[in-house]
Amino acid sequence: MPGMRPETSLRDEEPVRPALAVLGVFRHRNFRLFFAGQLVSLMGTWMQTVAQAWLVYALTHSPLLLGLTTFCSQVTVFFLAPFGGLVADRVDRRRLLLVTQSAAMLQAAVLAGLTLAGVVRVWEIVALAFGLGLINAFDMPTRQAMLLDMVGTSDLRHAIAVNSMMFNLARVIGPSLAGAVIALTGEGWCFALNAVSFSAVLASLWLMRLTPRLPRRHDRPLDEIAEGYRYSFHHRLIRVSLFLIAASSCFGAAYLTLMPAFARDMLHGSAAHYGVLMAAVGAGAFVGAYGLSLIKERWLVAAPVIAGAVFGIGLMAFSQSQGLWQAVVVLVPTAMCLMIQGGTTNTIIQLAAGERFRGRVISHYSQAFIGMMPWGALILGALADRFGVREAILWGGSVVLASSTLGWLMRRGQVWKLENLRTKE
Template sequence: MATAVRGGKLSDMFRALQSRNYRLFFVGQGISLIGTWMQQLALSWLVYRLTDSVFLLGAVTFSSQIPSFLLGPFAGVLADKFNRHKVLLVTQTLSMLQASTLAALVLTDTVQIWHVLALSALLGTINGFDIATRQAFVVELVERREDMSNAIALNSSLFNIARLVGPTVAGLLIAAVGEGVCILINAVSYIAVLGSLLLMRLKPFERVKKQHRVWQSLREGLSYTFGFPPIRALIIIVGLISLFGMPFTVLLPVFARDILQGGANTLGYLMGASGFGALAGAMFLAQRKSVIGLGKVIIFTMSLFGLALISFSFSEVFLLSLVLMLVSGFGMIVTMASCNTLLQTLVDDDKRGRVMSLYATAFMGMAPVGSMLAGSVAEHIGVAYTLLGCGFLCTISVIPFAIHRPRLRRMVQPIYERLGIVPEIATGLQTASNLTAPPEER
């Protein structure tokens, strides 16, 4: 009980920052992520301004995220075999070069839609390796294992502070000076994350003696992930929310301009509201001391996310739309971050990179499929009905996971007893995993 009370203190919300390397990572990533969100909004507005095509909005998102789906599992093998610190230095440098090239094209007014598609595909390829490596690298930065869940929650907070600030600033800048400046700022922002990586003091990298070929390592990771229902369940629920829920970001420029009769600043406010809600959700998770009860939270917040999207699809009032975006952001990030926390706690260290690459594949890889489908459907039935369908599918997809709660609880119990984790925490993890059982386990 004393632990639970202590967990409610404000200081515990930031306990992972006591680790020097994680603190550097937190600051560098924070600056870079603001630039990333600025570029994302600028790119969406640029594409819609140039083409007036919802389909091409979906196509750009597809090209930027589908490489994560194709390369994610191989990236996990890389993250388990090689020095993650050096891999991140390479991926972040390449991302800076991609943003610089795109900024030059936009600022010189020579950009064409094929440039955007090609450079988005390049960034997606880089991210395919970066995301899985970054997720696994966090473990090396936190000095105390018990602070891991807090670090993951703070990562989500950071991501969504940037999601709040970046689009809002970008919306104002686009209206004043155009999209190119936003993309240029993103290119410059990579200096911060590269600097933070270079300043870290890390333990010497030790290559795993037991080396397997890539295909053998990949098969081992897939078997481990999908052979154990609790881990498989978490991966599936992330994939479902990405497939059905994430396409709302592709449709936002259309809502901002054509339904709410606004401009780039309106789009920035909508994305900022979603970011504010997601930030609130991340802080809600950061103040939690343990994972007890996360399963019920996942069911509630995924349902909340779907219902908020349904309501947003009917709204033609700007203020109401802002509130609904705030609620949707809260629901989405709490669901995603809770799944991430549970996975990081359940997975074996020697397979962490591969499992987290499959998490990234489900998160980033299913979203482009949903985006292309949403863009295509919206061309025929309109964005409002498309988003209504997305929200409905997101809401009902959580039902099977709730049904299998007791059986998955029994599966997780022996693992946490063997690891010596406090029984109360084990129960919470079981409960959370149980709630995310896959449909085929009925």
């Protein structure tokens, strides 16, 4: 690929000035295009996410239905991500993303039309959320796997860090814009703006020029999926890393589902308060994504365990927040730790995966991180409906803390270094 430097050892890649080294990924033309298109599109996506949750709660006042909507939008990732990873290993990834992003644009346009017409019903929101989940089951592993295609092994860590910063910069801007748009014009225009935002990422994908991948022999799909699972779980570090991120996602990250109820009922706020809370989450995650690029090699493997434990403690503290700004102060480091845990886990498994398995291994990460959220949303939504929002978040944080302790015990007795991560194909 033009501009790509020769692959060097991981230890040689330890940057002298990481604050500047992380920007080196922008010398890759394809990554620059990817960054610009995704930033615009993700701002629209976060606007839709916030507006959808607020609309569901405004129509129903039910934490359980909030959880159900999130469950339907993400549960397909849990079941179908392995098939998405398999397809990502077989086909041209750029062309597949053109299809999935076009389908997501259509989904947003339909939701906008129903809402602006004033005829939208909860079951339609849930059905469209389910449809978006189907799209994401193929989009997510393909998008993650294409990072290495764009920047190469030597810049992978920085690409993941910058990609995460982009995602969370959009998480800061999108919810803030959504809160203002909802207050001024209603939820429908958030959905419409999201549909328009997909034009940016589609344009960036059309302009990319990627090196063709070498053809390989294909086995039966179910055999290849089973082979991918054997490959992932053969490596003890990957097993532990996936366990940790799955626990944090299911019992911790699902607190985002309850954010409209927390803002409205616990803090007695409005859509603007909800937007501020979500922007605080985005700000913390943005800082965490940048922090990923600063983590030294000797700490990378331990980071998921430590960050998971602090994330659990942060959730427990957030559950007891009594005011908006108290909640904001707690949310920033809490979201930062979840992002560090997710980013370091992503880095570890991508460095460990061989090229022919990469899409499938990343699909397991998508299952653990994104696919476990709907189960947690359903569990925490039911607990909140029965015992209260604060109690549900407190319980989730305590489970995350316990899982991090267990993860530390599971990794005892082994010294894991980056240069030992890559397994044989």
